[in-house]
Structures are given as structure tokens and as C-alpha cells.
């Protein structure tokens with residue numbers, strides 16, 4: 001709900017999408033995400049006048065911290081990570097609404113005390129009871145916090161009166177069973193319209209631009225199907241190894257950490273039909289159709305479609321990377337994958353027969369996330385041997401160096417008819433010098449505005465876990481086979497190249 | 511950085527400062543060779559930089575400069591614009607009374623800067639055109655030939671806004687936006703500008719002064735968001751604004767906006783009191799009387815000159831703001847007095863806004879139209 005309708009001076013202003021006065025309560029506020037992303041994003045929103053003047057943030061954690069200490073700490077982190085650096089005067093304005101509340105996640109008394117505190121803040125600051133609870137703790141605490149919030153009268157389930165919305169961080173479950181359990185638990189305490197399952201990739205400007213590119217331009221969409229597209233490649237590569245997150249990563253693996261959520265969302269946006277509107281229901285209906293249309297892997301032919309790998313010693317960008325097994329927190333003999341490549345088919349009219357290749361890895365040659373559509377050859381080779389053998393490619397780079405490039409064949413200047421592939425590149429950075437907003441800015445703002453379009457819905461999460469869990473089950477069955485390794489700083493194990501070679505395809509060189 | 515070209519002219523605005531090796535030199539060329547020279551500049555830039563150079567253009571920006579001083583300022587602003595909007599900038603300066611020198615002269619340069627975060631090279635093309643005496647008649651044809659095709663064109667009238675439509679019309683054929691700054695309107699009068707704007711059919715009139723005061727409008731609006739609510743606005747009985755001489759147009763635009771949003775009607779202009787300024791009687795939408803005074807003050811930290819604005823309601827409440835520093839205002843509202851940030855962006859940011867979605871602000875045309883009622 002915006003306030004434009006009620007205030008005649010708001011109508012037509014640039015900031016007419018202003019949330020109603022509200023409080024954001026962050027659970028796990030002593031954590032990394034709060035410092036690096038959540039509070040800096042809120043501060044930037046305020047600096048850009050996108051928050052109501054009567055807005056407050058309450059940090060909740062077990063750690064005993066005073067309001068003042070929390071404010072001081074957040075000022076330092078905003079100085080480091082916010083797009084708008086705090087100025088004394090603006091920070092003073094912001095910090096008046098910043099509080100810290102110490103409590104236990106599973107102790108009802110803590111929630112009762114939190115309620116008293118929030119009611120008092122509402123009164124002092126003129127906030128009509130609207131609240132966003134951002135659960136930014138490790139996942140084991142998600143269900144505990146949701147239950148306690150409800151049982152202690154902090155959730156208004158009615159569509160009338162002040163709003164209560166709950167943002168739940170990733171990961172939403174670790175397999176299909178746990179995701180369903182968490183979902184059922186949340187729905188016991190909240191309505192679906194109150195649950196905001198975050199996938200910060202959806203808050204990235206360039207991911208949203210995928211939709212703009214496809215649906216605001218008439219010339220690409222006619223090519224966006226199996227008549228013209230030979231294959232689609234989606235890459236989410238990270239140059240870093242696991243960097244001290246061994247304890248977490250060794251339990252998760254790259255398939256859970258990157259693919260089930262981020263890359264599947266990118267794939268769904270790439271493959272979906274044009275939605276009727278950009279509202280949350282229409283957009284998510286189309287995405288879920290893609291996920292439901294993923295063809296299950298045929299019995300006994302799993303290895304033709306899935307390759308995993310684990311990095312061994314190597315170097316990335318001139319920096320040595322140890323063997324995965326030597327990283328802190330990794331269990332001896334671990335078969336957790338740090339690389340995965342999938343070949344998938346979307347069984348629908350538009351994409352029948354077009355393989356979607358998806359790869360993601362740690363300690364790869366460089367950091368890059370992109371989607372590439374590789375086109376079929378021209379139907380007739382008019383220029384014979386001298387034609388370029390390289391297919392046309394349209395690639396959308398999500399990070400870094402966000403942009404779009406098109407590869408096509410062009411005549412080499414001269415009196416002979418030689419054709420060479422050339423790249424036409426459009427880069428956001430060189431065209432629009434302004435910095436795009438951070439994903440967490442857009443997402444927190446959308447939640448305050450009650451817009452769920454860029455959050456994932458229960459059925460999307462379910463459909464993606466159904467597909468991913470089958471892979472995990474197969475890996476568990478074939479445990480004895482071991483896991484191929486790849487040298488850190490390369491593009492993954494040879495088996496991955498071989499998977500594409502069988503279809504006469506090859507990974508793009510990035 | 512240095513560019514290709516037959517002859518290299520000294521860079522505009524003095525020698526190239528050290529440490530900014532990427533800013534462009536101006537190259538003098540004959541008029542017909544401008545495009546060719548621009549192509550050569552891009553080739554040289556690409557060769558000199560190891561980074562890939564991408565040429566992008568979202569707007570043709572024609573800058574009409576009234577004199578050398580305006581030209582120097584406009585060039586600096588246009589150069590700063592490159593960080594946010596890729597443009598082909600065409601700076602036009604006429605010397606109507608010149609008795610010597612060529613009728614028409616042109617220079618080209620590419621302006622490149624390393625973008626935020628480093629590494630990326632942002633470049634725009636700049637063409638300078640100077641005409642003398644009757645040479646000004648040739649300028650429109652040159653502009654038509656030089657604009658990048660399929661990209662919208664904005665004409666920025668740097669200096670006082672045009673006061674007769676025919677002077678503008680020859681320059682604006684094919685122009686999508688006319689950008690002016692009503693702050694520089696002679697005598698602070700908006701009527702001529704509104705008249706010119708009304709005659710230029712199909713073209714969006716963008717006023718930098720309107721964009722300059724956007725923060726104040728949003729600040730005023732925010733005072734009536736829940737839980738305060740808009741009801742106080744309808745109980746307003748008296749309003750007082752303090753402005754500098756230069757701030758009169760901003761004040762009138764602000765009032766034009768309020769008149770249109772709150773559905774007021776201007777009843778009469780009252781005879782001037784002892785204070786320099788002006789007063790009006792208005793009627794609110796429930797037909798109650800409402801008084802407005804504008805008082806002229808000698809100085810204000812705000813660039814727009816709109817120094818303070820306060821109103822009182824019939825139940826004894828007071829709302830408004832007073833500028834304290836350049837970026838800070840003291841706000842009086844339902845929650846007592848507070849200090850808030852409400853900066854006015856520098857000119858290059860105003861231009862970015864003018865070329866963006868905010869340039870097409872429907873509220874402006876209505877506010878300008880209603881502000882004229884105060885000048886009758």
C-alpha cells in the first residue's frame with residue numbers, strides 16, 4: 001500500500017511508491033548480512049527519500065548490545081558498504097529510528113518484551129503498527145522465530161489493520177522434504193501473502209533487465225524459441241574458493257548454494273512465456289510453469305545429464321588456491337561438489353528439443369554470471385567454406401560488467417570474401433555511468449510496499465527442489481563412484497566438456 | 511586524451527590539467543568533415559586505450575549558449591553529464607554582431623572519463639559550432655545533419671529562457687525536449703515562458719528550476735503522510751514564503767503546484783504592503799478564504815532562492831520549513847521541529863533528471879499554468 005491515495009501532495013511525485021510508516025525488525029542482527037547488506041541498504045533507501053520519515057529498524061539477537069553501540073557499529077558498516085555514505089546530519093536522522101533488542105530466539109519472554117518495545121517505538125515515532133520481520137539467522141532458527149512471533153501476538157494475520165510481513169533468508173530448505181516442511185510450518189503461522197522468500201538474485205538490476213530486454217523489445221522475442229535457438233548456456237562461476245565458509249558449504253554444495261535458487265531463477269526468467277502483467281501472481285505463474293516443465297532425467301542415463309566436480313590445488317588470477325579437502329571446515333573424504341553442470345530440457349512448445357546447459361562452480365577461472373542463447377546456423381551456406389563456422393550468440397551478462405553482446409559474422413575488409421565473427425557489445429557501465437541500486441535495497445523496499453513479484457512463491461521453491469533433490473538422491477546412490485576433480489582456476493572437470501561434446505556443443509569460452 | 515585530427519586546437523577552458531589525461535582536446539575541422547573527424551577520434555581512442563571502448567548514445571543534446579560565458583559553463587556541465595547519460599553534445603554559440611571571422615566554424619572532440627569503480631571508459635562526443643553574423647541562419651541545417659539518427663534530441667537553452675517562440679522554433683524542429691531554467695527568467699516572470707511553451711506543440715518543456723525544487727515538494731508532501739494525514743492541508747488559512755529575488759519563479763511554481771493539487775482558486779492580488787513582495791487572496795476547495803504572502807529576503811543558502819515556507823491552520827497548527835544550510839532545512843510539523851536534509855542537486859544532476867523520466871513530469875505543465883494566475 002502506498003500513501004499516494006490519501007495525500008493529494010503525493011500524487012504524481014517521483015516518490016509516490018512510498019511505503020507506509022513501518023518498523024523493520026532484523027533477527028540475527030549481529031550477523032554479517034545485517035552489517036554488509038541489510039542496514040546499509042535501508043540507510044541508502046532513506047538517503048534517496050524512499051522511506052517514510054517515521055521509519056525504524058530494530059536489530060534482534062542474543063548478543064547483548066546497547067542501542068548506541070548498535071548505532072555506532074552500523075554507522076561504520078554503512079560507511080563501508082552503503083551506496084550513500086553517511087553524512088552527520090543524515091545519519092542523525094536515520095539513527096534516531098535505530099534500536100537493538102537482546103533476546104533468545106526460542107524464549108517466549110524475549111518476544112513478549114520485543115512486543116512491548118515495538119509498541120513503545122510505534123507510539124514514540126507515530127508508526128501505526130506495520131512491521132517487517134527479516135529473519136536473517138542460520139536456517140535452523142527460521143521456523144523457531146516464525147512460531148514464536150505468532151504465538152506471542154506479533155503477527156497480524158488479518159488483511160485489515162497494520163501489516164505484518166516476514167522475509168525469510170536463504171536457504172529455504174535443503175531438499176524437497178525439508179522445504180515442504182518449512183513451508184507448511186510458515187503457512188501455519190502466516191498467510192502466503194505475508195511470506196517473502198528472498199532470492200537476492202531477483203533484486204539485481206541486470207536480472208530484472210532480462211525481462212526488460214525480452215519483453216520491452218519487439219525484435220528479440222520472435223527469435224526466442226526452438227526454431228532459432230540451438231542451445232542455451234547459463235553460467236554462474238565464482239573465482240573464489242569457499243573462503244572460510246567450509247562448515248556451511250561442505251553440507252550444502254554448489255547445487256544447493258547457487259543452482260536451486262539463483263540459477264534456476266535466471267533460467268526461469270530466460271525461458272518463461274511473457275507474463276500478462278508484472279504483478280506477483282502473473283510473473284510467478286509463468287516462472288513456475290518453466291520449473292514444472294523441466295524433464296526428469298531418464299533412469300540409468302543420469303551421467304549423460306549431470307556432471308559434478310571438486311577443485312584441487314591451482315591458482316585463480318595469480319592467487320594460489322588449496323585443495324578443497326584442505327580448506328577449513330571440510331570433512332575428510334568429503335564428496336561435496338564445488339562444481340556442477342546440468343543438461344536440461346524444458347518440455348513445452350517453445351523450447352522442445354533445445355538443451356539448457358547450466359554450470360556453476362567455485363574456484364573457476366574468473367567470476368562471471370551470464371545467460372547465452374546460441375543460435376542455429378543459417379539455413380543455407382551461401383558463402384560456402386569461407387562462411388564463419390561460429391554460430392550467432394546473444395549473451396546477457398549479469399555480473400560483473402553487466403551488458404549484452406551479440407556475435408555475428410561480418411565480411412573482413414578486402415577484395416576477398418572472408419567472413420569473421422565479430423562481437424557487438426553493449427555495457428551498462430560504459431553507457432550509464434550511474435551505479436545501479438543494490439539488490440537488498442530494492443527487495444526490502446518491495447517488501448515494505450507489499451510487492452512480492454521479486455520474491456519466490458511456495459510452488460516455485462517446491463518445483464525447483466523436486467528437480468534438485470532427485471540429483472542429490474542419485475549422487476547418494478552412486479556415492480562409491482567418487483567425484484571428478486578439476487584444477488582450481490580452470491573451467492571445471494573434463495567430463496563437463498565431454499557432456500556437451502556428445503551433442504556437438506561446447507561451453508562458451510568466457 | 512589527445513585525439514586524431516588535422517590540426518589540434520588548444521583545449522577549451524585552458525590547458526589540459528595534469529592527472530586528467532582522458533578529457534578531450536578540441537580539434538578544428540571544416541564543417542563538412544565533422545562526422546569523419548568524429549569517427550577518427552573514436553578510432554584513436556580505441557587504439558590508445560587497452561580497455562574496450564564502447565560508443566553509446568542515448569540523447570542528442572543541443573546546447574544553445576547566449577554568450578562565451580554561458581558556453582564555458584555549459585561545456586563544463588555537459589562534460590560532467592557523461593557519467594550518467596551518453597550523449598552527442600552540440601554546443602552552439604552565435605555572435606550576431608561579429609564583423610570578422612568565418613561565418614561558421616566547428617570543432618569536434620571526444621570526452622572520455624574513467625567511470626565509477628574504475629576500468630570502464632565513458633565517452634561522449636562533443637561538437638562546437640560558432641556562427642557569426644548571418645552564419646546563424648545556417649545553424650539549423652547543420653544541426654539537422656549532425657544529430658545521431660534514431661535518438662531523441664533535447665535543446666538546452668543555457669541562459670535566460672527564450673521569450674519569443676519564433677526564435678526557438680527554427681532551432682527546435684525535430685527536438686523532443688526543450689530544457690530551460692526559469693530561475694533565470696527576466697523579472698522572475700513565468701508568463702512568457704508558459705506562453706512560449708504553449709506555442710511549441712508536441713515538445714516537452716523541462717524546467718531545471720522545477721527539478722531543483724523537487725526535494726522540497728517531496729518534503730512538503732511527506733509532512734502529510736500517515737499518521738498525520740492530509741486533513742491539515744485543507745485547514746490551511748495563511749501561508750508565508752520567504753524568497754530571494756532570484757527565488758520568485760521557484761516560489762510561484764511551488765504555489766502553482768499547491769493550487770493545482772489542493773484545488774484552490776486565486777481570487778485577487780492584494781496591493782503591496784510595506785514589505786517587498788506580494789500577497790494574494792485565494793479560496794480553498796470548501797470555499798474558505800486563504801491568504802498567501804511572498805516576502806523578499808536578501809540571501810538564502812538555497813540555490814533556488816526559496817528560503818522558507820510556512821502555513822498555519824485554522825486549528826492553530828503550523829507546518830513548513832526554513833533553510834538552514836545549503837542541504838539542511840528545519841522542518842516544523844506534527845512531530846515538532848526537526849532538522850532534515852533537503853539538498854538541491856547541482857546543475858549536471860538536474861540535467862540528468864531532465865533527460866530522464868522525470869523530465870516528462872506532468873505536474874509541471876499544470877503547476878506552470880496555475881502559477882501564471884498569480885501574475886495576472
Ligand SMILES: NC(=O)c1ccc[n+]([C@@H]2O[C@H](COP(=O)([O-])OP(=O)(O)OC[C@H]3O[C@@H](n4cnc5c(N)ncnc54)[C@H](OP(=O)(O)O)[C@@H]3O)[C@@H](O)[C@H]2O)c1
Pocket residue numbers: 027028029030031032033034060061062063105135136137138139140141169170171
Ligand atoms: N552473508 C551473506 O552474504 C548471505 C548471502 C545470502 C544469504 N545469506 C543468509 O542470510 C542469513 C544470515 O546470514 P549471516 O551471514 O548474517 O549469518 P550469520 O552471521 O551466520 O548469522 C546471523 C546471526 O544469527 C544469529 N543466530 C541465530 N541462530 C543461530 C544459530 N543457531 N547459530 C548461529 N547463529 C545464530 C547469530 O546472532 P546471535 O548469536 O547474536 O543471536 C548470528 O550473528 C543466513 O541464513 C544465510 O544463509 C547470507
